[in-house]
Amino acid sequence: MTPIESSAPRRWKKPPFIANPLVRYGILIVAAAYLIWAFGSLPFNWARISEGVPRAARIFSGGFPPNFDRFELLLTGFKESFQIAILATLLGVLLSIPFAVMAARNIAPMPIYLVGRAIIIVSRSFHPVIVAILFVAAVGFGPLAGILTLTLYSIGFVGKLLAEEIEEIDWGQVEAMRASGAGYLATLFYAVFPQILPRQIGLSMYQLDSNLRASAVVGIVGAGGIGGTLMNAFGRYDYDFAFAILLVIIAVILLSEGISGWVRKKIW
Amino acid sequence: MLEIKNLVKRYGHSEPVLKGLDLKVEGNSVVSIVGASGAGKSTMLRCINRLVEPTSGSITLNGVELVHLKGAELRLARRKIGMVFQGFNLLDRLTVMENVLAGRLGYVNLFQAISRRYPQEDIDRAFHLMERVGIAHYANKRADELSGGERQRVGVVRALMQEPDVLLADEPTASLDPRTSEQIMVLLQSLASELSLPVLINIHNVAQAKTYTERIVGLRHGKMIFDGEPAAFNKDALDEIYGGIEAPDGDITAEPAASETTHDAH
Numbered sequence: 001m002t003p004i005e006s007s008a009p010r011r012w013k014k015p016p017f018i019a020n021p022l023v024r025y026g027i028l029i030v031a032a033a034y035l036i037w038a039f040g041s042l043p044f045n046w047a048r049i050s051e052g053v054p055r056a057a058r059i060f061s062g063g064f065p066p067n068f069d070r071f072e073l074l075l076t077g078f079k080e081s082f083q084i085a086i087l088a089t090l091l092g093v094l095l096s097i098p099f100a101v102m103a104a105r106n107i108a109p110m111p112i113y114l115v116g117r118a119i120i121i122v123s124r125s126f127h128p129v130i131v132a133i134l135f136v137a138a139v140g141f142g143p144l145a146g147i148l149t150l151t152l153y154s155i156g157f158v159g160k161l162l163a164e165e166i167e168e169i170d171w172g173q174v175e176a177m178r179a180s181g182a183g184y185l186a187t188l189f190y191a192v193f194p195q196i197l198p199r200q201i202g203l204s205m206y207q208l209d210s211n212l213r214a215s216a217v218v219g220i221v222g223a224g225g226i227g228g229t230l231m232n233a234f235g236r237y238d239y240d241f242a243f244a245i246l247l248v249i250i251a252v253i254l255l256s257e258g259i260s261g262w263v264r265k266k267i268w
Numbered sequence: 269m270l271e272i273k274n275l276v277k278r279y280g281h282s283e284p285v286l287k288g289l290d291l292k293v294e295g296n297s298v299v300s301i302v303g304a305s306g307a308g309k310s311t312m313l314r315c316i317n318r319l320v321e322p323t324s325g326s327i328t329l330n331g332v333e334l335v336h337l338k339g340a341e342l343r344l345a346r347r348k349i350g351m352v353f354q355g356f357n358l359l360d361r362l363t364v365m366e367n368v369l370a371g372r373l374g375y376v377n378l379f380q381a382i383s384r385r386y387p388q389e390d391i392d393r394a395f396h397l398m399e400r401v402g403i404a405h406y407a408n409k410r411a412d413e414l415s416g417g418e419r420q421r422v423g424v425v426r427a428l429m430q431e432p433d434v435l436l437a438d439e440p441t442a443s444l445d446p447r448t449s450e451q452i453m454v455l456l457q458s459l460a461s462e463l464s465l466p467v468l469i470n471i472h473n474v475a476q477a478k479t480y481t482e483r484i485v486g487l488r489h490g491k492m493i494f495d496g497e498p499a500a501f502n503k504d505a506l507d508e509i510y511g512g513i514e515a516p517d518g519d520i521t522a523e524p525a526a527s528e529t530t531h532d533a534h
Contacts, residue, residue, distance in 0.1 A: 172357035176423075179317050180430055181347030181374025186381045190370050194361040 063243030070241055074248060077219075077229035084146040084225050085211040091147070092154020092211075093204045099155055100162035107166060107174070107192065120163065123156035132218035143224030150211045150218065157210070158203045162196060169195045205260035212256050216249055269294045270316070270434050270466060275325035277311050277490075284323070285311045287490040293434070296464040298457055300477035302494075303487035304510050309470040312487070313436045316468075317349045318342060330433055347374030350427030352456075354439035356419045358426075360412040364403060367411050367422050368394045371429025390429070397425045401455060417448035424455065428463070435460070437469040441476070449473070453480040474506060 018024040068074070102108050102116025128149050135145040173191040182190065219227015226245060233242035272291040278284040285308045293299055301309045314320035316327055318334065327334045329348065337345050350371075358367050372390045373381055380386060386394075398404040401421040406414060411422060420440060427435055437456060441449030453469075457480045460467045471477045477484055478498040486494030486501075486509040494505045 170357075170360070172353060172355050173359055175319055176351070176353060176357035176359075176426075177370065177373060179319060179346060179349070179351040180371050180426070181343045181345075182370070182381075183343060183373075183378070185378050186373045189378075189382050190359055190362070190366075190373065194359060197361065 059239055062237070062239035065240065066244035066247055067238070067240035068244050073229060074226075074241075074245060077226035077245070078248065078252070080143055081212065081215040081219065081225035081227070084143050084150060084215045084223075085208060088147045088150030088215075089154060089204065089208045089211050092151045093158055093200070093207060095151070096155045096158035096162055097200075099159040100166060101188065101192075103159060103163040104166035106169075106171070107188070116159075116163070120156055120159045123152045124160060128153045128214045128218055129221055132221045132223040136222045141222040141224070146215055146218050146223035146225055149223055150214055153214060154207050154211060158200075158207055161203055162200060165196045165199045166192060202264045205263050209253075209256045209260045213253055269328075269330060270468075271326075271328045272312075272316070273326040273328075275312065275315060275327065276323045277308070277315055277320060278323045285490050286315070286322075288325070289487075289490070289492055291485065291492065291495075293466045293468060296460050296466055297483055298460045298467045298469065298481040299483045299485055300469045300471050300481035301485045301487060302471060302474055302477050302509060307487040307509075308490040309487055310438055313351075313438050313468060313470055316434075316436060317346050317351055319351075343374055347430050348433045350430050350432035350435040352420070352423045352427050352435065352437040352440045354442045356416075356423045356443070358411040358419055358422055360410070362411060363408050364398070364411055364414070364422055365394060365407040368398060368425050368429055371426040374430065394425070394429060397428055400459075401425055415448075416444045417451060420444060420448075420452050421455070424452070424459070428459065432465065435465055435467045437467060439470050439472065442472060450476065450480075457481070474501075477501075 016024060018027070099116055099119055102112050103120050104116075105113055108116060131152055132145060132149040135148045139145050139148065169192060173195065174187055177187040177191045215225045216227045216230070219225035219229070220231050222228065226249065230242055230245045230249075233239075233245060270291075270293045272289055275286050275289040276284055277286040285306075289308075289312060291312075301312065303309050311320055315322040316329075316334065318337070322335050325335065329345065332345060334345055359370060362370075366384065369384070369386050369390060372386060376386060376390070395404055395407070398407065401424065403414075403418055403421050403425070406418065406422075411419065414422065420443075423440070435456075440456065441452050444452060453476050456467055456469065459465065469477075469481060478501060481498065484494065484496065484498055484501045485492060486505060488509050493508055494501065
C-alpha cells in the first residue's frame with residue numbers, strides 16, 4: 001500500500017436527518033410557531049396561579065411533619081392494595097398466556113389471531129383509571145373493582161409483549177416437535193412455553209410492580225386500597241396523614257422495584 | 269419402503285422448486301442427496317414429513333399415501349418419520365432427557381407429556397439409545413450446555429425414539445466441525461444397519477456422501493440428474509450437479525480420513 005498523502009484534508013460531516021434544507025428548517029419554524037401559539041392561546045389565569053402558590057405552600061407545610069398516628073388505617077389500606085395488586089397480577093398473567101397465544105401470528109390461525117389482537121387492543125386502549133371508573137359503576141366501590149381493573153390492565157400489557165415474544169421464538173423447535181407427530185398443545189408446552197418462560201417471569205415481576213403503583217391510583221376513584229385512604233385524608237384536610245401515606249407509597253415502590261430488578265437479573 | 273412419484277413443489281407462482289421427482293428407497297439403505305444450495309434438497313425432504321406442502325405428486329411410506337393426510341392422520345404418519353435437522357432444533361431450555369422423550373410426543377397423551385410421566389418402556393428405550401450414542405450421562409443436563417456434536421446426537425436419538433420407518437437428515441453435519449461431522453455420519457450409517465432403517469441424508473460434502481452412504485442422488489434445479497452408487501459418482505456427475513453454480517464443499521478426490529473417526533461415541 002502507498003503511504004497516505006498529506007494533501008488537503010478531506011472533510012466529513014454527519015449527513016442531516018432530513019436531507020432537504022427547506023423541509024428541515026420549515027419543520028423547526030412550524031414547531032416553534034405552534035409552541036408560541038399554544039402557550040398564547042391556552043387560558044392561563046395568572047391571578048389564580050399566583051393565589052395558588054401560597055395555598056400549595058400551606059398544604060405542603062401542613063404535611064410536615066408527616067403523621068403516622070393512624071398507623072393501623074395506613075396498614076389496612078396497604079394490605080388491601082397489596083391484595084389487589086397480587087391477585088390482579090396472578091389472574092392477569094395467567095389469563096394473558098392464552099390471549100398471547102391467540103394473538104401470535106405464527107402459531108394462531110387468522111380468525112383466532114384477529115380475536116386475540118382485538119382483546120389485547122381493547123384492554124390496552126383505556127388508562128386503568130378510566131377502566132376503574134367503569135368497574136366501580138358496575139360492581140360498586142371496593143377492592144373487587146380494583147382487581148378487575150388491574151387484571152384487565154395486566155392482560156393487555158403482558159399479553160401484548162408475550163405475543164410479540166412468541167412471534168420471535170426459534171421456529172426450528174416447533175418444526176422439530178411437529179415433525180415428531182406432536183399435537184398442537186404438546187408443541188406449545190414443549191417448544192413454545194419454555195422459550196418464553198424467562199420473559200414471562202420478568203414481565204410478571206414488572207407487572208406486580210406496576211400493579212402496585214396503579215392500585216394506589218385506582219383507589220382514588222373508589223376501587224379500594226391505599227388510594228381510597230389517601231383520598232379520604234385529603235378530603236379531611238389531614239395533610240400530615242396524607243403525606244405519611246405518600247412517603248410509605250414511595251418506600252413500597254422503591255422496595256418492589258429493587259426486588260423485581262433483582263429477580264429479573266437472576267433469570268435469563 | 270418410501271416411494272416418491274412425480275413430486276412437484278412450487279412456491280406461489282414462481283418456477284417450481286421440485287419438477288417431478290421420482291425416488292424409491294428400500295430396506296436399510298443410506299441414501300445421500302447432493303446438490304447446490306437451492307437445488308431442492310431440503311424442500312424434498314420436508315415434503316416427505318409435510319413440513320412443506322407438496323404442490324402435486326405422490327409420496328407413500330409403506331403403502332400409506334402421505335400427501336393428502338390431515339390432522340390426526342398426519343400426526344400418526346409423522347411419528348413414523350424421524351427427522352434430524354441442520355441446526356439440531358433441540359428444546360434448548362429443557363434437559364437432554366426431555367428432548368429425547370419429546371420424540372415420543374406422538375404416542376403419549378397431553379397429560380403424560382406435560383407432567384413428564386412417560387411410560388417405563390419409553391424411559392428404558394431413551395436410556396438405551398442415549399447409551400448407544402454416548403450421551404446417557406448428560407440426561408439431566410440442559411440441552412444448550414452440550415457441544416455441537418453432542419447436540420446432534422441428542423437430535424438423532426430424539427428422532428429414533430419415534431421408532432421411525434424412515435429417517436430424514438437435513439444437512440445433519442453442516443453446523444459441525446469436520447471431525448465431528450464425520451462421527452455423526454458414521455453414527456447414522458451404523459444406526460441404519462443396526463435398526464434396519466432407511467436413511468435419507470441431505471449433504472453438501474460430496475466426499476462424505478461417497479464414503480458413508482451407499483447411494484447418491486444428485487439434484488439440480490429441482491430435477492434428479494444422478495442416481496447411483498458412490499463409485500459411479502465421478503467428476504462428470506459432479507460437474508453436472510454443481511457446474512456453473514458454485515464450488516462443492518468437498519473435493520471429490522479427497523477421501524475423509526476414516527481411520528480415526530470410525531469409532532464413534534463411547
